[in-house]
Amino acid sequence: MSTTKKQSSNLKEKAGISPPEITNVSAIDQIKKNRRLQPSSTELIDGILSGNRTALSRSITLIESTNLEHAEKANEVINGCLPYANKSIRIGITGVPGVGKSTFIEAFGSFLTQIGKKVAVLAVDPSSSLSHGSILGDKTRMEELVKDENAFIRPSASGETLGGVARKTRESIILCEAAGFDTIIIETVGVGQSETAVHSMVDFFLLLKISGAGDELQGIKRGIMEMADAIVINKADGDNIKKANQAKLEFNRALHLFPPKKSNWQPKVTTCSAITKDGVSEIWDTISSYFEMTNETGFFLEKRKEQNHFWMMETINEQLKLNFYNQPEIISQLEQNKKAVQNDEISPFAAAQKLLALYFNKGSK
């Protein structure tokens, strides 16, 4: 029957041509040689501390690697860089797609390098593994900044989980700081959980908005506005200026409804045009006064210590869960317990206890 099928199929493969020969035979040798020449962690640390971008890029690649050997090397590099890190302002920038994040970062980043700052732009985008790097991936949208020798742009790491992507970005911050970048911008998408992750790794959190048709506050995920230290209404140029000013009023009113922040900082609302550059320098003024105020009160350092603590605990919790949910006996039992729980055949707690007993009894054997 299969023969008949083969004969009658219009889809059968025709005899193809042979694959082309490797045109440059020496390429293989070159690749092998390069592999042997992988720099040691000490060389990478030295490179980073002297501001070498290649060393920085290579080290971030190690951080992003899933290879265990790379992970170990990455840890060595991070620990070597730690004493030289932390001297920076870390700024988180978020906003829904269409708000003009890339052009804003291009304008803001270029302004910063012009006033003598060294700017590193990183990203947290857990969806990037699907979309092949939706943020910062298309570097052509930051034409000016990408050529700027005082700027360093790196697309989001890809990964299965937000936790993984966030960890990689957070470790990359340390390396960028050790390489002398004093202003770290972390871009993220306006989709909720990634904001929380970014918020917990930056000093200042900026929400980018555009003026809409009256419903200025729609489309902001719950809680994101409460995290913002500043709201910037972008695209405030041409016919938009009036609407942007109206939006500014509305946001200001809304922000005053929230309880005071732990930092005692009253979030600011400003307008800005990434095209005309109007309002760009004011954003930096706002960030600078935040920095001054929180340095004076001690909140700045306190928050960083808290963030360090948070990330240690987060990593532990995430790994504990990963270990649990990757056990074959849990995988095989989880779904049916989920269903039973949803259909009230077993209480959520009894189901949890059953699975936990399975996990811990196996471990103690």
Next chain:
Amino acid sequence: MSTTKKQSSNLKEKAGISPPEITNVSAIDQIKKNRRLQPSSTELIDGILSGNRTALSRSITLIESTNLEHAEKANEVINGCLPYANKSIRIGITGVPGVGKSTFIEAFGSFLTQIGKKVAVLAVDPSSSLSHGSILGDKTRMEELVKDENAFIRPSASGETLGGVARKTRESIILCEAAGFDTIIIETVGVGQSETAVHSMVDFFLLLKISGAGDELQGIKRGIMEMADAIVINKADGDNIKKANQAKLEFNRALHLFPPKKSNWQPKVTTCSAITKDGVSEIWDTISSYFEMTNETGFFLEKRKEQNHFWMMETINEQLKLNFYNQPEIISQLEQNKKAVQNDEISPFAAAQKLLALYFNKGSK
């Protein structure tokens, strides 16, 4: 030396009097007899299903017990009750101290029993182990309701963790429902995390407020207002009526700034007086229309399924953490790692990895 100390000490114990003899010798026998008479789980289930309050109270006590044998029996009772549970509306009520929660619940609960409902009032208050039951502990504040044969009032379970207290309350809901209570009120304090826990075990979330001096929205913890399906401005009586109506306007405006809820329900703001009973029946109308709408869209059942799932996962996560943080080798290493992380001597991730290695290596031995 120790002899000298004893002689010179003013704190040495004087010869005391003997403990009084047990006046009623038969009491011990009685206690022993009662212990033998502890009802079986089947008897408790039968009792609960026939609406016996003693059986219900005893079973909740088993849920609250830290004794392992009790916990097993409690699980049997819960699983026996599960098929008869879930036929209720679960209402969460929160508000900062001073807002009049007890008097409100007294008025609202009495209204409900008058229209033929059977009302169970439970509480989630993790601080109750310190304050010996701050909410619902003082039952005299619900004088009427506590005597009402169609109402059942139970103070918050006490416990070390919010997770533990919340679990106990959530399991108690099942028993109350199986005992025929069709309206479950869960009271909590306005302090943040316990709201989230209560929100995840109720169908409808009600925030109780009073009108203040202009700054109506101050003092609400971040996120709590976003969880509310209704905001009730209490103490709207006498001179307060005007201010309460003003507060109503302000809250309404603020609520419209939030993005639409997953349920598509637009939160309502009403005023109410627990003294004059004005506005009490309107609150029930609001809840009823919520119930109707979400039943029609299917959101009601969907949310309950999600909550069941949430509690299973929460329990697993909580137990995984508990197990980790109770290991002697983690306890002995955690603090120094925390300090090193906060002082940037080690990266949060490296510290986490160190602790995790300690935990898992020991486990696999």
